[in-house]
Amino acid sequence: MTGSAATGPIAVLIRHGDYHQRKNVPSALQPFPLTEKGKTQAEVCGEDLAAWLSDQRLTLNPIVYSSCQLRAWQTARLACDVLIKHGHTLTIEQTPSLAERSVGSAANLTLEEIETILTEDPRFDTPPVAWKSDSDYCLPLQGAESLIMAGQRVADHLTRTTAQQPAGTVTLHFGHGASFRHAAHQLGVLTRDQIAQYSMHHARPLHLCHIENGTWAQTGGTWKIRQLTDKTLD
Template sequence: MAESYHAIVRHGAYRQRPGAPSARQPFALSDEGLRQASDCGDALAGMLAEHGLTLDPVVHASRQLRAWQTASGIAGQLRAHGHRVDEIRETSALAERGLGSAANLTVAEIEAVLAGDPRFGAPPPGWKSDSDYRLPLEGAESLSEAGVRVAGHLQAVAEAATGGALTVHVGHGASFRHACAHLGILRRDEVAGLSMFHARALLLCYRGHGRWYHVAGTWKIRAPKDAPVD
């Protein structure tokens, strides 16, 4: 099969509830995030020109408002550069790690829920950034499980993609990082030390037979004391 290219983009900055794991909060982009989305569209237009690629007219985004707004800002700028964008296709496959019935509670509130439930013990220290820990609550998933879901989306789109085309996927940093580990783009031991910049694309290439490569764009290095966010 011919090579296909895929830009993964973490949403722009948004109005996050303080103290809550970022996950699936329903809030909008901040003014800064809106600017970041537009800038990302300009940068993607430059990436298309630099690598001689065409744009797939479907932009994929998670169902969180901040991802859809980021995709919309990107699409508007790409159209301004003369590229065709027909659709922003929302999908739950690109969502951040789900916390199930604890969605959008703060870390302190989640730990209080577990402490008050005789069925559960206390979560391990640093549970929020533990790739394999899943809250023992209805509908929750681990970061690694979220990565499997996102990797499945990327693989399915790549298998159906037109050679030489660039497809844009807008989602969330932690689930993208874990997806890249499952796809062989990152080593498992690299995931915890990396993050993604808001609304800055990483360009990946799929060459068939499960072979993925990082082509362009820069991971954000996480300082040891940085709190992990999506």
């Protein structure tokens, strides 16, 4: 999956660090902060980015993008503080475009609560058994998205904010694993089957380069291999 040396602007995708996630709750809009482990991951991320930028002699876009969720913003803030110490001038811009898949009016309810609501509402069918990981399934609730819809939203953001930058310019994006994976698929970097095979490491940069012919390629970083028993919701 990893392409050759970068020939265009680079979008660096960074999943938030470890955080205080409620059990069995789709994690899109959970408002909780990073754990101490997550804070350390974010600081290490900043050091790794600083070393990579220096080694490759790349230009860092002074605008850094983060989702509006606290865990993503904290990860961005801590990593950027490290980069600032290394001489970079940065401003964090929060955007809902980088949010995880929304479950709409069911935000922050448990999986069991969501399924009960749908079962008891005469307007709706019972959701599929594996609905939470079904890329195409969208809860029939106000404000809800499918994973593919969320991925397109993030892909549009990456194209809008990164593709027009000069070659060799790096733009940082702090967000969420599932919507980043589905965005990578929408951009042609992951196949449909690979979406389910991979996750993302906490606060570990993954590099996507916008090539001159308008395509995207992975040029750095590694996906996390998803275990069959992995029940991660983000």
